[in-house]
Amino acid sequence: MTAAPPQNTATPPDSSAGDATAVAAASDPRLEHGPPEHVRTAFGVREAVPEPRPDLPGPAWRCDGLVLRPVADTVLAAWSAGAIEELATHGVDGLRLAKPVRATDGRRVVAGWAASHDVAGRVEPRHDDVVAASLRLHRATGRLERPRLVDDRDDLLARADRAAFGEKEVTLDPETGGTLFAELARRRRPLSRPSQLVHGDLFGTVLFDPSDPGAPPAVLDLVPFWRPVEWAAAVVVVDALAWGGADPGITTRWSHLVEWPQVLLHALLFRLAVHAQHPSCTRESLHGLEHAARLVSSLLPL
DSSP: OOSSOOOSTTOOOOOOTTOSSOOOTTTOGGGTTOSOHHHHHHTTOTTOOOEEOTTSSSSOEEETTEEEEEOSOHHHHHHHHHHHHHHHHHOOTTOEEOOEEOOTTSOSEETTEEEEEOOOOEEOOOHHHHHHHHHHHHHHHTTSOOOHHHHHOOSHHHHHHHHHTTSSOOOOOGGGTHHHHHHHHTTOOOOOSOOEEEESOOTTTOEEOTTOTTSOOEEOOOOEEEEOHHHHHHHHHHHHHHHSOOOTTHHHHTTTSTTHHHHHHHHHHHHHHHHHHOTTOOSGGGHHHHHHHHHHHTTSOO
16 A cells, blocks of 8 residues: 555655555565564464565565564554454455465464465556456445544555545745645535445556456555545546556546546645655655646536
């Protein structure tokens, strides 16, 4: 899960303040050798030789039939694992889920590592398919209750989310998105769509299996927000425009979704608020979001 997926030349560094799995390679010693023996032992794969999975989002190692990943937020990672477990009991139509694996003592996170069953696939620039996956996933997450951590979180993503919906004032760097945020916020209108549990950070994390084109996309985990389903789809579209090289037509291909121009604007404000808070983001890395802003603005009434 990445707040700003690195898929174009003007992309900010990974901003994983609210991310259960992404860990900055330059700052985490766990990433040099992969999961240590005591972690592999806890997950029942002690003798496995860790093999890097560079085709997955964020650092990950295959250990026999499992994938082990370091997590930045143990509370969020444990909640995500529990939510995926609950979804997996009924299945999600048209999607594969990376089913979490508990340690032998029942823990979902051990020494900053989480495990799941390995799922075939890699991230591919199939942007419309990711939007469709978002809608399918959220038909299933609608039955999940609102987690307390949605209200308790005060990380970068949570602050950006509340700022985008006008629920909280957040200090934003004018040079890296704050000025553009303020300009666009004047065109924001309240959304009438109901909120539910959604994954607000799907772009760059959905896997497609190139060896089996008919296989459903795979979802690895959940980054929880309590927002309309349409907003989560719009975040994928904004990310695809800003970081994935998506064609401008993606903004109109999903225009049948209710309140589409406004949910796109709310999604854009969310990403701008993330960018303008992150200390590693720069004026140059804002270019992708400026491109998205021009396209989204063209859909809004004057």
